[in-house]
Amino acid sequence: MLDAIWSALGEAVTPISLLMLLIGVVIGFLVGILPGLGGAVTLALLIPVTFGMDPVPAFSLLLGMYVVSAIAGDFTSILFGIPGEPTAAAMVLDGYPLNKKGQAGRALGASLSSSAIGAIFGAILLMALIPVMRPLMMGISAPELFAAAVLGLTFIASLSSGSIHKGLVMATMGVLLSLVGIDPNLGTERYAFGSLHLWEGIGIVPVVVGLLGGAEVLQSMLDKEGHTKTAVAPHLGGILVGVKDSFRHWWLMLRASAIGAVLGILPGLGGSVSQFIAYGHAKQTSKNPEEFGNGAIEGVIASGATTTAKDGGHLVPTIAFGVPSGASMAVLLGAFLILGLNPGPEMLGEHLEVTLSLVWIIVLSTIAAVILGYLLIRPLAKLTSVTGRSLVPFLIAMLTIGAFSNTSSLDDVWIMLVFLAIGVLSTRFKWPRIPLLLGLVLGEILERYFTVSYTLFQFSWIGRPGVIVIEVIIAGMILFTAIRIALKKRAAKGELLTLGGRP
């Protein structure tokens, strides 16, 4: 195995592989920063370029681009409050407030360093799981996936910014919105009101862009102070502070990486779901949960680490079984077949070197992304010193193109506008937006896996060992949250009595 690892490294650092990796990294940066063109679409666009290439240089281009687009997506979230990728949505919650406080450099430094550690963690997990991939994957079935999705929903409490009841209503609305379209079981049209566009459901991209970016655009449009203030360069001296912050919170970084990597293995649960779950976990276990949403560096670290750690996890089922865990992996699976590789036992035996070289490609592209990222932080962050109203045309272009790119249809722009209005109204009247997004993302997964579980096992699946483990975690989470809320209320009462007020 050790020989294979070093031999794979040799394959990954040949001049042609490194050249392809660098091209992939640059494209990934562009794709990540600009809204709209997701990693999956770009993978599809790049596949024809790899015809005739050897597998390792081809994957250096594809995987290098894919890993880096996720890292760069966090940049737009921090600098403009608009996620460059749907997987960077949770980064907006604390990265952008830090930028508003003049700590863009610190946020970017923390994001880059935690992303780097997350990617390496995911790659190591992939390498470690190679010998046990088969039994591991055989133990995961629809009931475990359903239970994992329910576990994701339990984070509503920590993502509801003060009102769990409102968060619950919004999350349920999100799940209901995820049901719009053609029903996967019988083909029945549900809540589409005759619209052909809605038959495919409501895309996550226009929702993320409208819900999180809309309020920001309106604030820039109506910012009377920003209208007259002179442009001030953002404080970028904090880049190293952000890096230090990441390593100061090393335990959180590892936990968030583990969440990203493990959820990345499960079909459908990667991407924004794992980022929100890691964010919720970071908030739940933080000593200062009240800082979350206001520029908590722990929020940035948890989101950043998950963004890249999921990639290693995603590759596990793709390589071991040819079962893609998401749209991007489905495209990558196509690349495997085009390059003459059959995912499955072959990849763990005959083509073990190629599999291990994928691990090295993730590590190398992350290192390249970190270097490029540090070089680009200053010019990119200067954009944030542009006064509010001057940025409006640029932000509106990003919103529009981001939403349109979902299916290249203006209907997605109108959907984005609806969610822009919902986002602004939620902010104006203190209704949490994130549970709506979490419900929308998890809704389809919940229905799909519940239906399969019920069809296969009726309700006997509740007693499966894997499901029981997740049920215990869910119960622990609920108990932990309840105790925490009770202690907080008690402390608030005590504080009021000390001040002479009535409880």
Place this chain on the structure above:
Amino acid sequence: MSIDTIRPVHGEEGGSRRRRVNKPDLIITSVLLVVFVAAYLMATGWKELAAYFPLGVSGAGAIASASFLVRVLFFPPKPDAPKTDVPESAKSMAEQEYEFFKNLTSRDWISSICWLGGFFIALAIFGIYVAMAAFTVAYLRFQADKSWLFAAIYAVVLGGVIYGAFEIILKLPLPGGLLGLA
């Protein structure tokens, strides 16, 4: 009377911490309750396998929003003691955003709706390039008080960046509008 409160429910009249029904919460929850009930009723007309999940979700949503409506109407929280002299930097980001939108005048809202509405109508008719150029020049000149030259250069650069990045490098289709100008 503020838009955020509707009437006192109970408590000490004239006291500083009377309970008041939160009007926006009342309206939003009522709307959501209607949506959940309507979704539930629609789902009753579908076959079992297509309906069981929507029925469960809309039913749960209706219960959650109805119970919140009861809470809003009959058990509104006591208002917090007025926070005076709290520096802007000490307020949470959500609080700052809330106050930002709360302090907007009707004129501000109408103005932003008109600008955004104008852009998206132009987008639907003329496509991204014309809409973006017209919006950029008009907005920067009349709303941001920039010079004609600045606005024109900004529009050209933005159009160039969009064309170069999305059309040439990324080969991404852009909205052409009814007239197909993209």
